[in-house]
Amino acid sequence: MPGSAYTRAKQPEQVRRALLDCAAAIAMDHGVSGVTVQAVAAAAGVTKGGLFHHFSSKQALIEGLFANLLARVDAEIDAAIAADPKPRGSFTRAYVNAVFTGRAFGFDTPWAALSMVVVTDPPLRRLWNDWMKARLKRHRATDGAPELHVVRLAADGAWLSYITTGQTRMSAELRAVHDRLLAQTHRRV
Known part of the structure; x- marks a missing residue:
């Protein structure tokens, strides 16, 4: 979706906030071991590459x-x-x-x-x-x-x-x- 990627590029702090919020929710529900790159990216509605743009690693x-x-x-x-x-x-x-x-x-x-x-x-x-x-x-x-x-x-x-x-x-x-x-x-x- 070119439109949503373009919109996200204009709102990097919102994407970062969504990633952190999703990681926190996953940690609360499944422990830190449940905080995977795939799970957080999926929950935040971004690609793994999008997650790695904000965080270089798990x-x-x-x-x-x-x-x-x-x-x-x-x-x-x-x-x-x-x-x-x-x-x-x-x-x-x-x-x-x-x-x-x-x-x-x-x-x-x-x-x-x-x-x-x-x-x-x-x-x-x-x-x-x-x-x-x-x-x-x-x-x-x-x-x-x-x-x-x-x-x-x-x-x-x-x-x-x-x-x-x-x-x-x-x-x-x-x-x-x-x-x-x-x-x-x-x-x-």
């Missing part, structure tokens, strides 16, 4: 998906920090909420499918580490206290437990953990 697509999710998490966390009247611990509270209930990063998001891959994939692990280091550096003045670090680690542990036990919704027990972690961010040691 790895580049996965890294793009991961970077996109981190950008969404950034926006969600920044909005929560801006709305938080208490500066001390604001990043940690935003992070805990993002982990437990966030739209970009929470338990029921594509992040869950990518989570285990971060542990074993060096480029994704590097993206995650760079993101976290930058966040911690930016929020050192408000969130550098060791007790806030413990809260973030506990949130990570709750998230890992949720992912590895196959839960499909947050239990009352996890909700209580969430609430307790948030309460800890208001305490001064």
